[in-house]
Amino acid sequence: MKLKLEREWPALAALAVLYLFLAVAAPSFYHFENLRDLALANVSVLLVAAGMTLVIVIAQIDISVGSLFAVTSVAYGVLVKEGVPLLLAPFAAILIGALLGAINGGLISFVRAPSIVVTLATMIVWRESLRWSTGGAWVEDLPVNFQWFGLGQQMGQAVIVVLALILFALFWWASENLSAFRAIYATGSDSEAARLAGIPVRQVLFAVFVLMGALTGVAAVLNAVRFSDVPANSGMNLELKAIAAVVVGGTPITGGCGSLLGTFIGVLLLGSIGPALTFLGINPYWEKAIQGAIILATVFFEALRTHREKRLAIA
Amino acid sequence: MTTNRKQEWILAAFIAMEVVLFSFTGRNFFSVTNFFECIRLAVEIGLLALALTPVIVTGGIDLSVGSMMGLCAVVFGVLWSDAHFSIVLAIAIALLVSLIGGALNALLISRLNVSPLIVTLGTFSLFRGIAEGITGGARNYSGFPARFLYLGQGYLGGLVPAQTILLLLAIAGFYLLLERTVVGRGLYAIGHSAEGARYAAVPVASRLLLVYVLAGFAAGLAAIVYVAHLGQAKSDAGTGYELIAITAVVLGGTSIFGGSGTIVGTLMGLAAIVILQNGLRLSAWPTEVAGVATGSLLVLTIAIERWANREERHEAKLMVRWGLLATVAALALLAVFLLRIRRVGEVTTSAGKRVTVAVMPKAKGDPYFISCKVGAEEAANALNVDLIWDGPTGLDAAKQNELVQSWITRHVDAISVSVENAPGISTVLRQARAQGIKVVTWDADAEPDARDYFINQATAQSIGFALTDETARVLDGRGDFAIITGALSAANQNLWMGFTRQRVAEKYPGLKLVAVRPSDDDRDKAFAEAQTLMKVYPDVKLLVAISAPAVPGAGEAVRQSGRKDVHVIGLSLPNLCKPYVHGGEIEAVVLWNTKDLGYLAVAAPAALARGTLKAGATGFDAGRLGKVEIKGSDIILGAPVFFRKDNIDRFNF
Numbered sequence: 002m003k004l005k006l007e008r009e010w011p012a013l014a015a016l017a018v019l020y021l022f023l024a025v026a027a028p029s030f031y032h033f034e035n036l037r038d039l040a041l042a043n044v045s046v047l048l049v050a051a052g053m054t055l056v057i058v059i060a061q062i063d064i065s066v067g068s069l070f071a072v073t074s075v076a077y078g079v080l081v082k083e084g085v086p087l088l089l090a091p092f093a094a095i096l097i098g099a100l101l102g103a104i105n106g107g108l109i110s111f112v113r114a115p116s117i118v119v120t121l122a123t124m125i126v127w128r129e130s131l132r133w134s135t136g137g138a139w140v141e142d143l144p145v146n147f148q149w150f151g152l153g154q155q156m157g158q159a160v161i162v163v164l165a166l167i168l169f170a171l172f173w174w175a176s177e178n179l180s181a182f183r184a185i186y187a188t189g190s191d192s193e194a195a196r197l198a199g200i201p202v203r204q205v206l207f208a209v210f211v212l213m214g215a216l217t218g219v220a221a222v223l224n225a226v227r228f229s230d231v232p233a234n235s236g237m238n239l240e241l242k243a244i245a246a247v248v249v250g251g252t253p254i255t256g257g258c259g260s261l262l263g264t265f266i267g268v269l270l271l272g273s274i275g276p277a278l279t280f281l282g283i284n285p286y287w288e289k290a291i292q293g294a295i296i297l298a299t300v301f302f303e304a305l306r307t308h309r310e311k312r313l314a315i316a
Numbered sequence: 317m318t319t320n321r322k323q324e325w326i327l328a329a330f331i332a333m334e335v336v337l338f339s340f341t342g343r344n345f346f347s348v349t350n351f352f353e354c355i356r357l358a359v360e361i362g363l364l365a366l367a368l369t370p371v372i373v374t375g376g377i378d379l380s381v382g383s384m385m386g387l388c389a390v391v392f393g394v395l396w397s398d399a400h401f402s403i404v405l406a407i408a409i410a411l412l413v414s415l416i417g418g419a420l421n422a423l424l425i426s427r428l429n430v431s432p433l434i435v436t437l438g439t440f441s442l443f444r445g446i447a448e449g450i451t452g453g454a455r456n457y458s459g460f461p462a463r464f465l466y467l468g469q470g471y472l473g474g475l476v477p478a479q480t481i482l483l484l485l486a487i488a489g490f491y492l493l494l495e496r497t498v499v500g501r502g503l504y505a506i507g508h509s510a511e512g513a514r515y516a517a518v519p520v521a522s523r524l525l526l527v528y529v530l531a532g533f534a535a536g537l538a539a540i541v542y543v544a545h546l547g548q549a550k551s552d553a554g555t556g557y558e559l560i561a562i563t564a565v566v567l568g569g570t571s572i573f574g575g576s577g578t579i580v581g582t583l584m585g586l587a588a589i590v591i592l593q594n595g596l597r598l599s600a601w602p603t604e605v606a607g608v609a610t611g612s613l614l615v616l617t618i619a620i621e622r623w624a625n626r627e628e629r630h631e632a633k634l635m636v637r638w639g640l641l642a643t644v645a646a647l648a649l650l651a652v653f654l655l656r657i658r659r660v661g662e663v664t665t666s667a668g669k670r671v672t673v674a675v676m677p678k679a680k681g682d683p684y685f686i687s688c689k690v691g692a693e694e695a696a697n698a699l700n701v702d703l704i705w706d707g708p709t710g711l712d713a714a715k716q717n718e719l720v721q722s723w724i725t726r727h728v729d730a731i732s733v734s735v736e737n738a739p740g741i742s743t744v745l746r747q748a749r750a751q752g753i754k755v756v757t758w759d760a761d762a763e764p765d766a767r768d769y770f771i772n773q774a775t776a777q778s779i780g781f782a783l784t785d786e787t788a789r790v791l792d793g794r795g796d797f798a799i800i801t802g803a804l805s806a807a808n809q810n811l812w813m814g815f816t817r818q819r820v821a822e823k824y825p826g827l828k829l830v831a832v833r834p835s836d837d838d839r840d841k842a843f844a845e846a847q848t849l850m851k852v853y854p855d856v857k858l859l860v861a862i863s864a865p866a867v868p869g870a871g872e873a874v875r876q877s878g879r880k881d882v883h884v885i886g887l888s889l890p891n892l893c894k895p896y897v898h899g900g901e902i903e904a905v906v907l908w909n910t911k912d913l914g915y916l917a918v919a920a921p922a923a924l925a926r927g928t929l930k931a932g933a934t935g936f937d938a939g940r941l942g943k944v945e946i947k948g949s950d951i952i953l954g955a956p957v958f959f960r961k962d963n964i965d966r967f968n969f
């Protein structure tokens with residue numbers, strides 16, 4: 002596998018600058034505990050962003066993942082509370098995520114409704130339905146072995162991070178090497194050409210959204226077990242975080258290309274900014290503005306690059 | 317363009333159904349005043365939706381309009397309030413900022429060919445971030461002169477809301493631009509194929525520039541109306557409006573891929589959404605239904621439209637079918653209208669013994685208010701009251717305003733509000749009182765002349781001081797502490813922090829507040845912030861969390877860190893914190909009895925409506941709570957309670 006980093010370099014450069022600056026100005030940022038907590042805090046964004054990368058590569062978008070995340074989190078909590086065995090409940094929750102993803106996928110690929118509209122609708126519907134049914138109440142009084150899957154804190158933390166990284170690496174590898182995943186790139190690049198080349202375009206599209214839902218389910222489970230109860234409003238703005246990470250990582254929203262490596266860098270960069278500001282003693286009120294500026298800056302560099310390429314092509 | 321027509325028919329049928337349904341279920345829904353109230357509700361979103369129509373027609377999108385409203389509101393507030401500019405000049409500069417912001421989007425999109433979704437996702441964060449940065453999230457500008465407020469609150473000829481004119485002008489302008497000019501046709505061409513349009517001599521870049529600048533400008537106008545409507549300018553203005561506006565546009569048949577769409581369609585989409593929200597409120601149904609219904613409708617219209625498109629041959633037949641449906645709906649509408657005229661007499665004479673009390677929490681989903689609701693429902697059952705419990709899902713002054721307005725239209729007997737923003741809601745509460753509705757505030761007060769009584773559970777000062785005293789006690793009078801607040805712009809929390817700072821300065825020279833971090837009322841974020849705080853400030857031995865979900869979040873962070881020297885105190889519910897109080901991470905939770913507060917929030921307005929509680933009373937009989945003391949116009953709930961290891965198990969809420 003060649004690492005060319007054509008699209009990823011603006012994010013990588015920004016990350017390098019941030020981390021070098023932190024090394025000088027706030028070396029305690031690099032303490033093991035902080036890196037561990039940073040990793041744990043970003044596990045859910047990482048997994049959702051992995052799915053989002055595929056969704057964007059196939060030239061679609063999914064803004065319902067935050068709501069899906071909340072629904073699967075609560076569903077997982079309720080399942081465990083109702084006494085579903087701990088070995089089974091996570092898979093049930095992931096299945097629920099996949100089913101919700103299938104609803105998106107079905108409407109998008111078979112009814113051929115635009116993804117931004119479909120997921121806008123499901124985003125509102127799932128969030129409001131959840132509010133309606135829970136009345137905002139948390140899932141409390143969960144069994145003791147809910148937290149950390151009953152493995153204890155250190156073991157649990159390790160399991161969560163390792164699981165997420167393995168899953169992400171698997172997706173990364175698959176996206177570069179498996180023909181099923183290359184079909185996603187082909188479809189995103191030119192769906193008509195892909196169809197003529199014998200790729201079942203509709204089915205691929207459907208599968209991507211099911212996968213997105215399932216990954217959101219995994220993220221919800223891995224996030225929920227870090228605590229002893231489940232709030233009803235989790236995953237707020239998760240879709241924006243995931244999309245921003247994918248875009249900052251160099252995947253163009255027009256689809257057809259982009260890499261999970263870039264997404265990884267994007268998640269790391271955007272996820273580090275918040276804690277970094279605290280470490281640097283910068284006022285939190287500017288956090289949102291800085292995040293917006295970073296998104297625009299990477300987009301700006303990307304635009305300059307394609308601009309230059311076009312000129313070169315003409316010359 | 318036939319597809320649009322079809323969707324417009326579907327929408328027309330749906331709107332007709334809404335009107336018919338709500339005429340039966342919603343009290344005073346089918347009335348002239350409510351018609352104009354709906355228009356007032358539609359103006360801000362409407363301006364955005366109108367401006368987004370040409371944007372989406374070109375195949376683009378603008379997610380930044382809601383954030384732009386926040387930025388313009390803040391710029392306007394700063395200039396008028398701090399820089400003492402005249403209102404007109406402040407408006408002009410705020411609008412200029414909106415043009416510049418729109419131009420930033422426009423340049424990146426049209427000159428650098430970056431996808432609009434990405435650019436405006438970036439400016440979505442940027443604009444809101446600048447607004448929060450300028451104000452520190454907290455500043456809330458109010459006290460605008462009456463002549464300015466007229467723009468958002470006044471009536472022309474005593475009936476038509478003043479901002480209607482602006483909406484009509486915008487409708488006319490965008491209609492002419494999009495559907496009656498060469499420029500407009502060019503936009504459709506761009507939406508079909510930008511490349512094709514370029515070959516057809518449409519100046520694509522400058523057309524795109526135009527639509528995004530216009531979108532920015534419309535957001536600026538919407539911000540000014542919003543500020544005048546609420547009487548307050550804050551960085552959270554217009555949060556989430558972009559999604560509602562986009563929903564209205566798409567519902568109205570504008571293709572998200574570009575190339576088709578009409579202003580009439582957008583207006584119908586807007587009407588469908590606004591009538592739905594208004595009707596649900598007047599029917600006293602939960603507002604969550606609005607979201608579920610809007611989302612389902614969105615999917616349904618698109619699915620029907622797609623499905624109909626597949627069978628081009630049956631198109632003629634379908635048109636007839638939709639036409640039939642619309643006719644039936646129109647007939648039903650007429651029938652209702654006739655029925656209503658007959659029933660007007662009955663409606664006005666409903667003054668039985670059973671009273672209707674509408675109670676509003678600041679945020680429906682907040683655990684604190686959920687526990688208040690338990691008490692409210694108990695009181696409603698015990699005291700023979702019809703309880704309407706509704707509020708915004710998150711902190712949202714604009715939503716509070718709209719709800720009170722709909723309760724006035726519904727003519728409930730008494731209104732009981734936990735106020736998010738005093739200047740923002742006082743005007744509409746005064747309006748309620750003028751119509752003979754009894755008004756009580758609870759949890760947080762409005763301006764004194766806007767309500768009959770305030771149920772005072774604890775003043776901001778007593779909370780701020782109590783927290784600080786507890787901080788001093790835990791830290792033994794000296795040391796560093798940090799605060800984890802709710803949203804940066806939350807009014808209550810900012811007030812408490814102000815008093816904390818004051819108390820520290822006056823009484824505890826040894827204490828030092830080293831950092832304030834936001835949790836956005838999100839347990840997981842509070843958890844992460846607490847973790848970071850502990851690492852960055854190893855000398856901090858106490859975290860003060862002042863948002864209900866943030867306290868258990870901070871408690872969990874301390875527990876997982878294994879640090880026995882750090883403690884948490886804060887404002888939260890005993891049930892959420894019990895495990896951590898027993899585990900020793902949380903030293904103390906300060907709160908009053910929320911169940912009793914909810915109980916009083918129903919009992920007091922009910923007593924007012926029945927006439928058993930009058931102005932100037934020194935006490936009243938509040939059912940289960942017995943005789944409750946009144947001082948001036950404050951109904952006293954009792955002092956805040958400290959929940960600690962030894963007493964927390966006695967409380968269950």
